[in-house]
Amino acid sequence: MSDATPTRPTGYSAWRLIAEELRADITEGRLQTGDRLPPESALATRFGVNRHTARQALASLAAEGLIESRRGSGTFVTSSAVHVHRIGMRTRLSTSLGNGHQPSGRVIESALETAPAHIARRLGIADDGLAVRVESLRTVDGEPFALGSRWFDAARLPDIAASLRRTSSITAALRASGVDDYVRVSTVVSARHATATESGLLGLGSGAIVLVTEALDALPDGTPLQHLVTRFAAQRVRLDIEHPDPTA
Amino acid sequence: MSDATPTRPTGYSAWRLIAEELRADITEGRLQTGDRLPPESALATRFGVNRHTARQALASLAAEGLIESRRGSGTFVTSSAVHVHRIGMRTRLSTSLGNGHQPSGRVIESALETAPAHIARRLGIADDGLAVRVESLRTVDGEPFALGSRWFDAARLPDIAASLRRTSSITAALRASGVDDYVRVSTVVSARHATATESGLLGLGSGAIVLVTEALDALPDGTPLQHLVTRFAAQRVRLDIEHPDPTA
Numbered sequence: 466m467s468d469a470t471p472t473r474p475t476g477y478s479a480w481r482l483i484a485e486e487l488r489a490d491i492t493e494g495r496l497q498t499g500d501r502l503p504p505e506s507a508l509a510t511r512f513g514v515n516r517h518t519a520r521q522a523l524a525s526l527a528a529e530g531l532i533e534s535r536r537g538s539g540t541f542v543t544s545s546a547v548h549v550h551r552i553g554m555r556t557r558l559s560t561s562l563g564n565g566h567q568p569s570g571r572v573i574e575s576a577l578e579t580a581p582a583h584i585a586r587r588l589g590i591a592d593d594g595l596a597v598r599v600e601s602l603r604t605v606d607g608e609p610f611a612l613g614s615r616w617f618d619a620a621r622l623p624d625i626a627a628s629l630r631r632t633s634s635i636t637a638a639l640r641a642s643g644v645d646d647y648v649r650v651s652t653v654v655s656a657r658h659a660t661a662t663e664s665g666l667l668g669l670g671s672g673a674i675v676l677v678t679e680a681l682d683a684l685p686d687g688t689p690l691q692h693l694v695t696r697f698a699a700q701r702v703r704l705d706i707e708h709p710d711p712t713a
Numbered sequence: 714m715s716d717a718t719p720t721r722p723t724g725y726s727a728w729r730l731i732a733e734e735l736r737a738d739i740t741e742g743r744l745q746t747g748d749r750l751p752p753e754s755a756l757a758t759r760f761g762v763n764r765h766t767a768r769q770a771l772a773s774l775a776a777e778g779l780i781e782s783r784r785g786s787g788t789f790v791t792s793s794a795v796h797v798h799r800i801g802m803r804t805r806l807s808t809s810l811g812n813g814h815q816p817s818g819r820v821i822e823s824a825l826e827t828a829p830a831h832i833a834r835r836l837g838i839a840d841d842g843l844a845v846r847v848e849s850l851r852t853v854d855g856e857p858f859a860l861g862s863r864w865f866d867a868a869r870l871p872d873i874a875a876s877l878r879r880t881s882s883i884t885a886a887l888r889a890s891g892v893d894d895y896v897r898v899s900t901v902v903s904a905r906h907a908t909a910t911e912s913g914l915l916g917l918g919s920g921a922i923v924l925v926t927e928a929l930d931a932l933p934d935g936t937p938l939q940h941l942v943t944r945f946a947a948q949r950v951r952l953d954i955e956h957p958d959p960t961a
Contacts, residue, residue, distance in 0.1 A: 485906045702903070
């Protein structure tokens with residue numbers, strides 16, 4: 466629904482409202498890569514603001530890399546906008562992006578600690594047992610994309626943090642620990658504002674949003690393997706949920 | 714592991730760990746709507762932190778609308794807690810919430826119009842064909858929960874808007890049009906700031922976030938049926954993605 470209403474809540478500046486409408490046009494496909502945006506004067510009319518305000522909205526989207534202004538020819542939706550990350554039973558970030566994009570990751574911290582109670586329960590960790598927690602930063606084409614927090618049962622995978630630091634690939638790290646296959650059994654998606662630390666690590670501006678997935682991966686026999694919380698920069702991702710083919 | 718210490722990472726601060734535990738208490742039902750949370754001093758003792766840290770955890774949950782502080786009487790789980798909406802091949806909002814919650818919906822607008830090109834393509838609407846668009850507001854237990862925009866091929870389902878206005882149930886409305894069964898074939902999830910109109914209809918404050926799903930439902934033989942964009946109040950929903958049972 467495109468709603469060019471001039472009313473808005475206090476504290477939510479006009480330019481940001483316009484930027485959000487245009488962002489929705491782009492991420493929801495009404496404006497596609499290479500499309501030209503309406504000129505500032507047309508945006509000003511559509512939203513009932515002056516040209517300066519329309520320009521500020523465009524500048525904020527340009528700063529995010531969603532659009533770019535080409536001198537003399539207008540403002541265009543850029544190709545670098547949004548990555549589609551597929552979520553399915555056997556999806557790995559390393560293979561889900563496609564289109565020649567280069568995902569990469571590095572461990573930024575790991576620890577051996579008591580897991581939060583709900584995570585310990587999920588992983589089947591005994592009351593006095595420890596968890597390995599690994600924090601990593603994922604990039605795509607060199608740009609920060611997501612932060613991952615992983616928990617494992619320390620009794621079963623004591624060396625997983627060291628392996629992850631060596632390989633940066635969860636699949637390879639698990640294989641080094643004797644886990645050849647795993648499947649996604651649960652994914653819960655939510656969204657909230659990024660914390661200051663998340664904004665810093667992901668290179669986001671103030672008021673930015675993270676799309677959060679909380680997932681459980683398991684061995685093919687159902688044994689819990691890893692609890693994984695991923696915080697994606699919402700402005701850079703769309704999560705494509707895998708459904709069974711109804712005609713298969 | 715070189716850094717096997719109980720220290721917390723940058724990015725996962727003490728207050729956030731506490732907020733996550735309390736969030737889990739709420740979303741997993743150990744703390745229910747109207748329950749009073751323990752006072753800051755008790756939380757500080759329970760988690761081994763100072764009161765300032767406990768207060769920061771509570772503030773972050775309050776900012777999400779999960780809890781609210783009432784001057785002089787304490788902090789309470791608000792009625793607008795969080796509903797879990799399952800997304801799967803055969804999920805309907807009307808049955809996905811469970812736990813006795815009462816979902817309801819009403820059509821707030823409908824139109825016969827040319828669909829945006831990417832939607833026309835998805836629905837297989839001919840170049841000069843028209844689409845029926847239906848906008849509705851979903852509530853749960855009387856509280857605004859989500860806004861839905863649905864598109865149908867007008868040539869195939871000319872009466873769908875009228876049926877939806879009568880029944881408020883998509884399943885019943887489709888049955889009245891001769892469609893007895895349909896399945897979800899595609900769901901894409903993203904998040905952005907709510908527009909002013911969305912904030913107004915959903916009863917959200919400034920800076921609020923919507924979790925957006927763009928979905929395609931089809932007949933069991935794969936024929937496209939409806940393109941559906943749903944904008945959930947992010948502070949009130951977690952989307953639970955259905956994965957196949959690996960042991961089945």
